[in-house]
Amino acid sequence: MMNQEHRELVQAGFDGELDAAGRARLETLLAESEEARVLMADLEAIDAFLDRAPPLEAPAGLHSRIVDGISLPQPSRFLSLFSLSDLPGVLRYGLAASAAVLLTVAVYRVGNEMDPSVDYDQMVGTIASGGPVAGGEVIDRFGFEAEGASAEIKLMERGGVYALEFELDSEAPLQFDVDFSGIGLEFDAFARQDEDLEAVSWSGETLSARARGQQKFVILMRRTGEGAEAGSRIGLEISREGSSIETGWLEPGW
């Protein structure tokens, strides 16, 4: 006479849920019990019956119906290029929250390189001619925290495209001065995530940006190799209200 344990053993064996010891117990049970063999045959019969139904193809057009009906956060070239996942919590969540509504990414060439015949506002998503830098390697990073302000700056590279990514959260405007002299990197493009960036200027081998609030912006660069000095660094200076509050550097590693 089979008990509940026996019945569960047979069913679990049929469903492939037994380990080696369980399978051995089942073998013994099946050898000894006609009732167990009948139960196993019943389960196989039910399975055979259900197997008569072939898997159905989803109706034509269902895929589009589903996909078209779903809204996602507006895609950001830069959110995919540069992951937020490794940022400190507060900054990460602040940026993630703002990203959903602030993903109007505008791209500019600035300073002397600007071509007046080109509408750079229409260049969204077109800045990295060699393709996106998604998953780019972080070569070096610099971070700071001060009263009412925090920022992280990362130097990234993928496939010969270099990017300097700035993420900041600051109540008061911060001034970033970036010195590329002797690096062998040529300024290529500048991209921002929203409209709060107050000013950007490019002069010689120095870029200055002034920003406040929760911000993310990216400077894209090409490597020229010309004038590159071994051990050279990208110099950084962060100022607030005309006073330097932090200096640092990033090492490109050549």
Added chain:
Amino acid sequence: MGNDRDAALIEDCRKGDRQALASLVRRYERPVFNAAYRMLGTADEAADVTQTTFLKAFENLDRYNPQYKFFSWIYRIAVNESINQLHRRKRTEELGDNQGATEAGPDAAVAAEMLSEEIQEVLLDLSEDHRAVIVLRHFTECSYREIGEVLQIPEKTVKSRLFSARQVMREQLERRGFTP
């Protein structure tokens, strides 16, 4: 079912990547549609439930717990949506509109070509609880643990419910004179 791959696609979806969305939908639309069809018995309703399932999944993506497999989560939504649809249908029938479950409808011809109606009849004769475990076990090949996750019941309950469902099915098949 490629949990790591799912996790990566979900992460990309959260960043607004519609290609990732399309990949994720393509990965699960067919099994979800099949599960819904087996629960409901009509292709039109199953398609609607499949669409609603994905819509709800992505609307609530922030509530998805990556501790569980994505397909467990999405099947849970699909099964619940199917049961909700069955209840809506029942209410409609009670109001005297018999356009629902028993009416063959325009998809009957398609269904007749694609599967044995007899199988669907047997499934539809099961209670919702029994049908859900049979569908998840047989048509989506979920393990006991996964069925437990989908239906949010203990694994022990999965085993006993599955056993009961099969007993009911066996009796139905005997009445119908089915022999393997």
